[in-house]
Amino acid sequence: MMKKILITGAAGFLGSHLCDRFINEGYYVIGMDNFITGDKKNLFHLEENLCFEFIEHDVTEFINIEGDLDYILHFASPASPIDYLKIPIQTLKVGSLGTHNLLGLAKAKKARILIASTSEVYGDPLVHPQTENYYGNVNTIGPRGVYDEAKRFQESITMAYHRFHGLETRIARIFNTYGPRMRLNDGRVIPAFIGQALRGEDLTIFGDGSQTRSFCYVDDQVEGIYKLLLSSYGLPVNIGNPHEITIKEFAEEVIKLTGTTQNIVYKELPQDDPLQRQPDISLAKKQLNWEPKINREEGMARTYEYFKTLSKEELFKSEHKDFKNHIKK
Numbered sequence: 001m002m003k004k005i006l007i008t009g010a011a012g013f014l015g016s017h018l019c020d021r022f023i024n025e026g027y028y029v030i031g032m033d034n035f036i037t038g039d040k041k042n043l044f045h046l047e048e049n050l051c052f053e054f055i056e057h058d059v060t061e062f063i064n065i066e067g068d069l070d071y072i073l074h075f076a077s078p079a080s081p082i083d084y085l086k087i088p089i090q091t092l093k094v095g096s097l098g099t100h101n102l103l104g105l106a107k108a109k110k111a112r113i114l115i116a117s118t119s120e121v122y123g124d125p126l127v128h129p130q131t132e133n134y135y136g137n138v139n140t141i142g143p144r145g146v147y148d149e150a151k152r153f154q155e156s157i158t159m160a161y162h163r164f165h166g167l168e169t170r171i172a173r174i175f176n177t178y179g180p181r182m183r184l185n186d187g188r189v190i191p192a193f194i195g196q197a198l199r200g201e202d203l204t205i206f207g208d209g210s211q212t213r214s215f216c217y218v219d220d221q222v223e224g225i226y227k228l229l230l231s232s233y234g235l236p237v238n239i240g241n242p243h244e245i246t247i248k249e250f251a252e253e254v255i256k257l258t259g260t261t262q263n264i265v266y267k268e269l270p271q272d273d274p275l276q277r278q279p280d281i282s283l284a285k286k287q288l289n290w291e292p293k294i295n296r297e298e299g300m301a302r303t304y305e306y307f308k309t310l311s312k313e314e315l316f317k318s319e320h321k322d323f324k325n326h327i328k329k
Contacts, residue, residue, distance in 0.1 A: 175240025
């Protein structure tokens with residue numbers, strides 16, 4: 001019989017790629033999303049797939065899935081600064097109430113659950129690169145705290161269910177990930193830079209550009225998540241690309257990639273924006289036999305080709321028709 005998996009946040013960037021991967025691996029996939037930040041367009045290609053069904057639902061409300069369930073991937077959450085600064089209460093609720101609901105569902109179904117945590121649990125780190133045993137440097141009452149603390153609570157309640165109820169849990173600490181299906185207007189570095197280049201605008205750097213990031217291509221990220229779910233390891237694992245680059249250097253790479261002649265302009269760095277971000281993936285190598293395979297040059301070329309296919313209207317605002325099939329209210 002086919003294994004059945006529930007993927008929340010299925011209409012999101014990462015969630016939609018995970019739907020594809022598990023369908024290709026022979027799973028029956030139930031996607032769930034309330035479209036608060038997800039995009040219906042990301043699931044159009046699955047409308048007629050007999051191994052996929054979709055439930056439009058807010059995970060902060062009671063969740064009922066009929067029949068057996070083998071696995072749950074909890075990827076429902078705003079994931080960009082623009083989103084979680086715009087909807088802070090919903091961000092906190094999906095990390096707390098939503099996670100509680102899904103852990104309860106996993107317990108009832110005797111399913112293994114993997115939650116999508118984030119490198120933001122490390123805050124503006126005082127340890128570099130970041131290892132899983134670093135507890136972080138987070139401003140709990142700052143504007144970014146709604147996301148950072150939602151994810152930190154998410155990890156805590158997940159481990160509580162693991163220890164108290166014996167639930168099979170996995171925690172992926174996801175570092176900056178990019179690729180096709182990212183939203184141009186979500187405020188993250190890569191879609192922001194490519195969007196500005198395609199619109200003929202100057203590239204905007206917040207701060208002096210010396211802050212660093214490490215970018216992981218989506219196919220590598222999905223592979224790491226897949227391996228973690230099926231592994232026997234229950235503690236948090238960093239999933240990301242350790243190749244670090246400054247934002248200024250990355251902006252220059254984007255200008256070269258797009259062949260544009262825009263300038264780089266500088267604006268004030270937002271409060272609590274991390275100055276360094278680089279994963280130590282020693283644990284993922286040891287426990288999962290995983291490390292990224294796709295270099296930034298190749299991954300960025302694929303990503304740029306995707307963004308070039310967007311219409312002029314999509315470069316500024318995405319409006320899509322209803323996702324009609326496979327939907328249960």
